[in-house]
Amino acid sequence: MFYQRIVGGHRGGICHLMSLILLLTCLTSSSSAAFSAxxxxxxxxxxxxxxxxxxxxxxxxxxxxxxxxxxxxxxxxxxxxxxxxxxxxxxxxxxxxxxxxxxxxxxxxxxxxxxxxxxxxxxxxxxxxxxxxxxxxxxxxxIIPGYIGCYTETASNPFFSDGVEPNITAQSPDIRICTLACATSPYLGLTKGQDCICGSTLGDRSLVGDCDLGCQGDDLQICGGSAGISVYNANLLGRCKSEPRDLIPDEPLFITSPGFPDIAAGSCTWSVSINVQALHNLHVLMIAVLNSNERLTMKSQDFNEVYGGGNIRANIFRAPYNYQQDTITVTYNHYLVIPQSTNFIIRFSLEANPTYTSAPGKLTTTRSAPASGPGTRTTGEPTTIKSGETRGPYERTEPTVDLTTSRAGHTPKSVLGILIGMVVASLVSV
Incomplete structure (x- = not known):
């Protein structure tokens, strides 16, 4: 009887253990075959x-x-x-x-x-x-910041009525080479994969063209088409602009590294001016590749950020931004004759915050405690150098999905942990 009881209990334990292992295997294989965060x-x-x-x-x-x-x-x-x-x-x-x-x-x-x-x-x-x-x-x-659009371009109907073709025949044209050649023009266009045109006045933007030709100097850039022209605002293409630029609500503003889209060429300082009648949400997104001997800083009445070497995605989000009048100063400094790999883009945007309003014409600069949000910092925090830092998203302000919760076919880690514990307990009991 004693022998039979032990054998029977052992056999039952093995069956229970095998069932748990089978269930765990199914769940684990389902998880590994599923999409993960x-x-x-x-x-x-x-x-x-x-x-x-x-x-x-x-x-x-x-x-x-x-x-x-x-x-x-x-x-x-x-x-x-x-x-x-x-x-x-x-x-x-x-x-x-x-x-x-x-x-x-x-x-x-x-x-x-x-x-x-x-x-x-x-x-x-x-x-x-x-x-x-x-x-x-x-x-x-x-798409490079400053891109305006693709429009029709023919010999009999050019997009720029005052267009001038610079002499760049000794070089393989791309966006950067055309930008340098059009240094005194507010606009530029590239067509037929190799032709650069500088313009002072935009043409008919209702005549949408077909731009599908890679640039002769870089086929990852588009240089118009056989009858189309890719048009850019030259002021946004890697130029160092010292005068303040106004940040207008619902109109994103870009700053790019000097020489963009090529590697950075020279130090520079930019100013972004905020002047609104009511509090808005402020988003600043920076994507950068910086060397260890380089510094990129962003400073305002609200924040003072310093970034050093590494691949960086930095996000500053204020909801609301507690200043109606302010200037954000961006400075890039390098300490080599030629930067090795630097390239960066900073995107600023102001969006309406329906909670905050002010009387027309009334400007205030009083500051209350900022609402919490991704990247929120309080005045007086020490400035730190951030190297290779990754932060939260720019575009997405919805609640973040908890990565431990179940997605389709993805088993929560907590459930797997419980099952593993049950298997271990069964092994011990057996």
Missing amino acids: ISSLSLEDFPGVWRGIPEVTIELSDLDRKFCQICVDDTYWNSDIADDICKYHGFEGSMVIKEDTTPSEPDFLLDGYAVCNRIENSNFPLECEFRESCDRVPTISC
Whole structure:
């Protein structure tokens, strides 16, 4: 009897244990095959602020994260994902998408590859699934700040009535070369993949053209089409502007590194002026690749931020910004004759905050305690140098999704932990 009881209990324990292991295996395999949250999203190139191969870090678990190149496949990859990646970095969308780049081989820095879905209400616009192999990865470029649009351009009907073609035949044209050639003009256009035109007055913007030709100097940049011209505001393309620029509500304002979209060329200081009749929300997003011997600072009555070397995505969000009149001063300094890889973009925007209003014409500069929000700091905090820092999102102000909660096919870590504990307990009892 004693023998039978022990055998019977042992057999029951084994069955119970096998059931738990089977359940845990199913849940774990379901989780690993599902899409997981990511904790980084970047573009890998030189410079990598506005162009490159998209790369992500997938958070498979607390102790398992994979650094991956995003893969091109027939099921998940599409141009909307490329647009979301560019928007996450502060740009309006993608400019060029190549889908035939050979992926890098996995090594001690690269774990593998990822396919991704678009998501909402999260710090990042994508969730991804890990893959060990990939045939093709994309290389994308983002729309450069200052881009106005693509319009028709023919010999008999030029877009710029006062257009002048500078002599750049000795160089392979791209956006930067045309910007330098049009140094005294407020506008520039590129057409036929190689022609640069400087203009003082915009033409008929109702005549939308077809711009699909890569630039002769860089095919990740668009230089118009056979009968289309890509038009830019030259003042936003890597120029060092000392006079203040007004930040107007609902009209984003950009500052780019000197020499943008190429690597930075020379130190510079910019001023952004705020002058509104009521409190607004302020968003500042900076994407930068800085060397260790470089400093990029942003200073106002509310904040004093200093950034040093590394790949940086910094987000400042004030809801509301507690000054109706202010000046944000941005300064870039480098301590080498030629910067090695520097490239940055800063996007400023003011948006209406319906909670705060003031009488017309009444300007106040009294400051109350700022509302809490991503990046919020109080006056008097010490200035710190931030190197390679990653912060929260710019575009998305919805509540952040708790990464421990269940997504479709993704088992919460807490449930897996409980099941693992039950398996261990069963082993001990057996």
